[in-house]
Amino acid sequence: MKKYIALFLLLCGTAQATPFADGDAKVGKKLFDQYQCNRCHMAKMGGDGSAIFTRPDRMVSSPEKMIPRIKVCSGAVGANLSAQEEQHLAAYLNQQYYKFK
Numbered sequence: 821m822k823k824y825i826a827l828f829l830l831l832c833g834t835a836q837a838t839p840f841a842d843g844d845a846k847v848g849k850k851l852f853d854q855y856q857c858n859r860c861h862m863a864k865m866g867g868d869g870s871a872i873f874t875r876p877d878r879m880v881s882s883p884e885k886m887i888p889r890i891k892v893c894s895g896a897v898g899a900n901l902s903a904q905e906e907q908h909l910a911a912y913l914n915q916q917y918y919k920f921k
């Protein structure tokens with residue numbers, strides 16, 4: 821019986837694992853500021869650049885779309901982000917705006 825409870829808990833744990841669990845949102849925030857990620861977003865949205873992450877027709881509609889988009893954008897800044905840095909940024913954006921579970 822104990823074995824089944826352990827298995828059950830394990831499965832629950834996996835199902836609830838937050839996306840981008842390898843990323844650290846605090847580090848992501850620093851990178852976001854360092855690369856001035858919002859400078860184009862501000863131009864596009866007029867004022868509050870962060871509004872781009874919460875607009876109704878946002879592009880990143882599921883966690884799977886986050887990293888590809890970050891790659892496009894960081895390419896535009898000329899930032900050569902590591903996979904780990906992408907995870908940090910994704911974790912930050914998710915915690916702050918997207919809230920994917």
Ligand code: HEC
Pocket residue numbers: 852855856857858859860861864872873875877878879880881886889890893894896897899909913
């Ligand atoms: C050279 C300009 C530019 C820079 C710099 C830039 N972005 Fe973007 N980003 C855009 C544009 C333009 C869009 C919206 C594209 C569209 O609506 O078709 C966008 C959209 C996004 C989205 C998707 C928003 C949505 O609709 O869900 C994310 C996530 C994002 N950017 C992350 C980043 C990150 C992280 C950085 C910093 C590494 C960054 N961007 C830097 C231009 C830029």
